[in-house]
Amino acid sequence: MTSVSRIAGVAAAPEPGRFRERVRAWLAEYARKVEAKEQRRGRRFDREAEMEALARARVLQASLFDAGLAGLTWSREYGGQGLPSEYLRIFAEEARGYELGTNFFNIAFGMVGPTIAQLGSEDQKSTYLPRMLRGQDTWCQLFSEPGAGSDVASLQTRAVRDGDEWVIDGQKVWTSGAHRADFGALLARTDPDAPKHQGLTMFILDMRINGVTVKPLRQITGEAQFNEVFFDGARIPIDSVIGEVNGGWNAAVTMLMNERVAIGAAGGGNDVTAGSFSNVLALAERMGTTKDPVVRQRLARVYTLARVLGFVRQRTQDAVKAGRTPGPEGSIAKLLSAEVLQAAADAGTSIAGVSAQAWASDDPEGDAWARGAMSPFIITIGGGTNEIQRNIIGERVLGLPKEPQVDRDMPFRELKVGTQR
Ligand SMILES: Cc1cc2nc3c(=O)[nH]c(=O)nc-3n(C[C@H](O)[C@H](O)[C@H](O)COP(=O)(O)OP(=O)(O)OC[C@H]3O[C@@H](n4cnc5c(N)ncnc54)[C@H](O)[C@@H]3O)c2cc1C
Numbered sequence: 001m002t003s004v005s006r007i008a009g010v011a012a013a014p015e016p017g018r019f020r021e022r023v024r025a026w027l028a029e030y031a032r033k034v035e036a037k038e039q040r041r042g043r044r045f046d047r048e049a050e051m052e053a054l055a056r057a058r059v060l061q062a063s064l065f066d067a068g069l070a071g072l073t074w075s076r077e078y079g080g081q082g083l084p085s086e087y088l089r090i091f092a093e094e095a096r097g098y099e100l101g102t103n104f105f106n107i108a109f110g111m112v113g114p115t116i117a118q119l120g121s122e123d124q125k126s127t128y129l130p131r132m133l134r135g136q137d138t139w140c141q142l143f144s145e146p147g148a149g150s151d152v153a154s155l156q157t158r159a160v161r162d163g164d165e166w167v168i169d170g171q172k173v174w175t176s177g178a179h180r181a182d183f184g185a186l187l188a189r190t191d192p193d194a195p196k197h198q199g200l201t202m203f204i205l206d207m208r209i210n211g212v213t214v215k216p217l218r219q220i221t222g223e224a225q226f227n228e229v230f231f232d233g234a235r236i237p238i239d240s241v242i243g244e245v246n247g248g249w250n251a252a253v254t255m256l257m258n259e260r261v262a263i264g265a266a267g268g269g270n271d272v273t274a275g276s277f278s279n280v281l282a283l284a285e286r287m288g289t290t291k292d293p294v295v296r297q298r299l300a301r302v303y304t305l306a307r308v309l310g311f312v313r314q315r316t317q318d319a320v321k322a323g324r325t326p327g328p329e330g331s332i333a334k335l336l337s338a339e340v341l342q343a344a345a346d347a348g349t350s351i352a353g354v355s356a357q358a359w360a361s362d363d364p365e366g367d368a369w370a371r372g373a374m375s376p377f378i379i380t381i382g383g384g385t386n387e388i389q390r391n392i393i394g395e396r397v398l399g400l401p402k403e404p405q406v407d408r409d410m411p412f413r414e415l416k417v418g419t420q421r
Pocket of ligand 1: 140141142143144145146148149150151173174175176177226377378379381382383384385386387388391403
């Protein structure tokens with residue numbers, strides 16, 4: 001068995017075939033294979049089951065870390081393996097179909113971790129990054145507010161300096177996983193006299209401190225995966241700032257770029273789109289409709305979109321591999337992921353017919369398509385809506401004129417946004 005050299009500064013990448021064997025051996029020993037039927041059914045979490053699954057995920061992540069298989073492309077200095085992204089692909093291929101629970105760490109691995117790695121202080125990097133990789137901490141992203149979603153720079157949550165601390169007051173909404181997060185990346189206004197993009201700062205916030213209240217929001221599927229978060233005089237230390245004070249917009253853009261790549265282009269264990277086609281095909285086979293020309297057309301559309309997405313993902317991964325910061329291509333991949341999921345949900349609902357609307361109460365797979373039809377909305381909104389991705393692609397890929405922004409240079413205090421009327 002080849003192990004990655006741990007001698008400082010020497011990144012001896014293991015031979016890919018040996019690495020694959022190592023991953024396979026770890027999975028066989030520690031991880032649970034999820035049967036195809038169970039994968040199709042998906043999982044509906046109640047709070048207790050969710051916390052149990054998180055506890056299992058933490059144990060597995062710690063084991064991955066100990067085996068030298070966590071943070072494959074992250075810097076070795078902060079607990080990663082310093083390997084090229086090719087190894088991520090190998091890991092994802094082998095791990096497909098296993099329950100690893102890495103989705104609990106998606107915000108840490110895909111968004112906050114890369115942002116701290118790019119903009120954080122040395123102390124923040126050495127404190128938080130290894131803890132993420134060991135599965136010790138889960139994170140949430142505290143950006144959106146009732147009056148600031150697509151236009152997140154209009155947010156009103158305030159951070160005011162008081163001696164050695166920042167005092168936080170305000171409200172966030174749609175905060176995924178806040179109910180189980182140890183830490184949050186908080187975007188707050190630190191200078192209301194500056195134009196809206198210039199008076200923001202990003203902070204690391206311990207979610208368990210006084211003055212932070214998390215309230216769940218119930219979704220159409222019956223689950224409660226996101227929340228409202230209220231801040232009432234919550235106090236955090238001055239060294240909680242990620243990057244520069246009033247430089248939060250840069251940090252937010254960095255995190256959103258990473259998020260779009262994570263949602264749209266990462267593939268790996270969260271590869272919903274690869275599963276989309278095989279699930280719809282399996283449904284058509286079960287219903288005996290694979291010869292129906294309309295069904296075939298729908299299947300072909302899902303397949304084609306999923307294949308195109310695969311190529312876009314590859315291009316994005318190659319860009320990241322070449323050391324480039326994720327750019328607008330992350331928006332293309334994210335938009336396309338949403339299209340694939342929606343096409344698959346539409347196809348599945350029409351193939352399943354009435355059984356997508358009504359099912360026997362003792363059929364464990366019964367509500368899978370109804371839930372499948374309701375879930376794709378998530379990805380068309382979270383991480384920036386489809387319309388916002390199209391704006392980014394229009395402006396930054398196609399070079400179309402920018403939307404007019406009359407409020408760009410005005411002091412935030414004078415804007416009619418949120419509750420400022
Ligand atoms: C599943 C899920 C998870 C989420 N998780 C988080 C999280 O963890 N943390 C967090 O901070 N936020 C989270 N969000 C919030 C998400 O980022 C926002 O919902 C999103 O940015 C849209 O903001 P909004 O809901 O305020 O809608 P609005 O911005 O009010 O948009 C309403 C409609 O107007 C359209 N629109 C707005 N501006 C433009 C424009 N300039 N051009 C064209 N159309 C436009 C939008 O596309 C949309 O259709 C999550 C959302 C979802 C659905």
